[in-house]
Amino acid sequence: MFTPVFTNIASHLPRMAKLQPDTTAIIFPKGNQRLTFCELDQLSDRICHGLTRTGINRGTRTVLMVTPSPEFFALTFALFKVGAVPVLIDPGLGIKNLKSCLAEAQPTAFIGIPKAQVARLLFGWAKKSIKTIITVGPRLFWGGTTLDKLIHQSPDQPFEMAVTAANDQAAILFTSGSTGPPKGAIYSHGNFSAQVMALKQVYGIQPGEIDLPTFPLFALFAPALGMTAVIPEMDFTRPGSVDPQNIISAITSHKVTTMFGSPALINRVSRYGAEHGIKLPTLKRVISAGAPVPAAVLERFSQMLGFGVEIFTPYGATESLPVCSIGSAEILGETRAITEQGGGVCIGKPVEGIRVEIIKITDDPISSWDDCLKVADGEVGEIVVQGPQVTRGYFQRPEADKLSKIYDPDDGFFHRMGDLVRQDETGRLWFCGRKSHRVESAQGPLFTIPVEAVFNTHPLVYRSALVGIGTKGSQHPVICIELEQGCSSSHEQLRSELLSIAAAHPHTKEISTILFHPAFPVDIRHNAKIFREKLAIWAAEKMT
Secondary structure (H helix, E strand, O other), X not given: OOOOOEOOHHHXXXXXXXXXXXXXXXXXXXXXXXXXXXXXXXXXXXXHHHHHHOOOOOOOEEEEEOOXXXXXXXXXXXXXXXXXXXXXXXXXHOHHHHHHHHHHHOOOEEEEOHHHHHHHHHHOOOOOOOOEEEEOOOOOOOOOEEHHHHHHOOOOOOOOOOXXXXXXXXXXXXXXXXXXXXXEEEEEHHXXXXXXXXXXXXXXXXXXXXXXXXXXXXXXXXXXXXXXXXXXXXXXXXXXXXXXXXXXXXXXHHOXXXXXXXXXXXXXXXXXXXXXXXXXOOOOXXXXXXXXXXXXXXXXXXXXXXXXXXXXOOEEEOOEXXXXXXXXXHHHHHHXXXXXXXXXXXXXXXXXXXXXXXXXXXXXXXXXXOHHHEOOOOOOEEEEEEOOXXXXXXXXXXXXXXXXXXXXXXXXXXXXXXXXXXXXXXXXXXXXXXHHHOEEEOOEEEOHHHHHHHHHOOOOEEEEEEEEEOOOOOOEEEEEEEEOOOOOOOHHHHHHHHHHHHHOOOOOOOOOEEEEOOOOOEOOOOOOOEOHHHHHHHHHHHHO
């Protein structure tokens, strides 16, 4: 009889606790709090005993709404250890989306800070399904117990971890909802373990390094990789508004070797660094994801780094990460020029273990894989991926599964990323935008990234966005422009200059409508993904 191989993402923590027990696992500069790997492992074990006593066991869907803190780390690993299924939803998604996500997830347990508990009651989050309530901090009138009490009443002894297999559910992570309603991607323990191995292999991360993760989910990878996580003082839901001094101070004070940040955060810190001549010599690598990072931002941040140190931009999504990766040296030295001419943004080659195919563009579901789905060499199409870090489906979303998964009789399934790419003769992939954002004009399709890149070359343009007005097949293409802060130039003069730039490129020469927008609507999580659907409505109103 076949016995599934034991795979539990939490197993990385006790392994690191044995390997480097006295090494600091997490540092919180704000409160000068520290936990070693041994202390973090022991604290999570005590929490495990308490969780099982309150009825949180294997398979229990548990909402976790706790700000980055020692408790957040210990709780997350404890939930994995007992085999529970944490439901992780970014508070930045907004009240309406939070309520619908929680109703969909049907959790039976809720662990949160007092603010989250008040919101749960006020907005009726999952009130029909939640049975167990644990408060991290002081408990007031909402019942349940507190984490402090739970820890105090638990024995200080090892906990026998749940024996889970690679395909067993580990967590439900909701997507950002930047191109539609947020969906709960079902993560298995195998998915998480594959991500840890991929990050280690692709970026050469070693135990004993020091990490500055500015996104809570990435913060969890640090202990699993044996890195010390330094958690900066910031609002994690608004990385684009971060105080650059808090980031720089954390890096210099704790000799950080690895940093993760959204493009908006990287941009903000790099501007401050350029103005004040800041250098960050301890950094060995910087990782930025969530949206393409403009070459100008990469160039500016690179000036803060030591010789040969790169900024890596992995490509992927909540449902699959990483898929590809590329470094700033290749971008600035080679691919940038092609991008600015409208060739798309180079996202590099697929990481080891991932199979990538490019299929013909369609909005319809595809029931099963066939090689005839693939585009011709060099043609733009939708990227589909297959591999151990690719999630199998969405929670309670069969229609979304039909649209995003392709059954493969040989190797399980492909996930449709919803992104458009082309592949060059060297095997590199070039991102051309979201499939749902393409503009179908009477002259043919226009893709956002290649079009916008041409307009972004103007020094006074902060960013641009292509939208289509009208019905697919006869849409009128419109370019929305957000200017650099403090720009006082005449819009008419800028419009003339931009149209002149567009006329020099075959894929933009027919665009004649340019609108100036004061500040693009963007996603809260990364502060970088442009809500083109909202811009399209705004543009249509401006043109009537």
